[in-house]
Structure formats: structure tokens, C-alpha cells
Amino acid sequence: MGTVSNSGGEDVEGDIFMYDWPVMGNDDSGVPLKIAGQSERTLTATGSFGGATLVFEGSNDDTVYFTLKAADGTSLSMTQDSIFLILENPRFIRPTTSGGTGTAIKVMICAKAVD
Numbered sequence: 424m425g426t427v428s429n430s431g432g433e434d435v436e437g438d439i440f441m442y443d444w445p446v447m448g449n450d451d452s453g454v455p456l457k458i459a460g461q462s463e464r465t466l467t468a469t470g471s472f473g474g475a476t477l478v479f480e481g482s483n484d485d486t487v488y489f490t491l492k493a494a495d496g497t498s499l500s501m502t503q504d505s506i507f508l509i510l511e512n513p514r515f516i517r518p519t520t521s522g523g524t525g526t527a528i529k530v531m532i533c534a535k536a537v538d
Contacts, residue, residue: 427453427518440534447520447528449475455485455515461534464509468501468518468530475523477501477530481513491516 431442440461444453458464468477479499480488491499493507501507509516509532518530 425451427451429454429456438535441531442534443529443531444518445529446470447477447518447526447530449473449523449526450521452519453517453530455482455517456532457515458532458534459512459514461536462512463535463537464512464516465506465533466499466509466530467504467506467533468528469504470528471525472502472504472528473523473525475502475520475526475528477518477520477528479507479509479516479518479530481511481517482515483513485515488515488517489513 427444427447429442429444435441479491481491482488492510494510
């Protein structure tokens with residue numbers, strides 16, 4: 424179990440920003456991002472899940488986290504390569520993994536401020 428740093432935040436296309444957690448392993452937590460000002464966010468998770476479950480969580484106090492939902496209302500809990508539009512807009516967001524063996528998942532967020 425480890426803590427995975429995030430990187431990015433670079434403007435890749437006129438107010439569109441990319442963030443990532445490059446390798447989420449078995450039972451990892453990603454360092455939370457604070458990007459509530461960029462409320463249109465698309466999440467991708469790709470790589471070797473190895474039986475692990477990746478959950479995307481949000482919090483407004485960086486203490487109590489809840490599973491976020493996709494735009495269709497389903498929980499952001501995945502066991503294979505996936506792409507989702509994130510419904511909620513909490514202050515802090517992070518990925519976590521549980522279970523699995525040989526897990527190596529790249530998690531990316533494409534974010535944009537909505538006028």
C-alpha cells in the first residue's frame with residue numbers, strides 16, 4: 424500500500440488541463456487534487472488491473488471521502504480500462520485501488536473550467 428503522487432496541471436489546449444497518477448499499484452491511494460474550479464472533468468483509467476478495483480473518490484474536507492459518480496449516476500468503481508465524465512465537483516478528488524496482484528493502472532483527468 425502506497426501513496427501515489429500526481430503530476431500535470433499543464434494547459435494543453437486553451438484552458439484544458441491534464442493531470443495524472445502515473446502508476447497506481449495494489450492498495451494505493453493517490454495524492455488528492457484540488458481542482459474544483461475546473462468542474463468539467465473526464466477520467467480515464469488504463470493498464471493492468473490484475474483483479475484490482477479502482478475507485479474515484481471526492482471530499483470537501485480532505486478527511487472523509489466518498490465514491491464519486493459518473494454522469495449517468497453509476498459509481499466510479501472500475502475493474503477494467505474505462506473513461507467517465509465525473510458528475511460531482513468536490514474540493515478534493517483522488518483514486519484508490521484495492522485488491523489485485525501485479526496492478527499498474529495509469530489514471531488521467533482532463534479538466535476544464537466551465538463558464
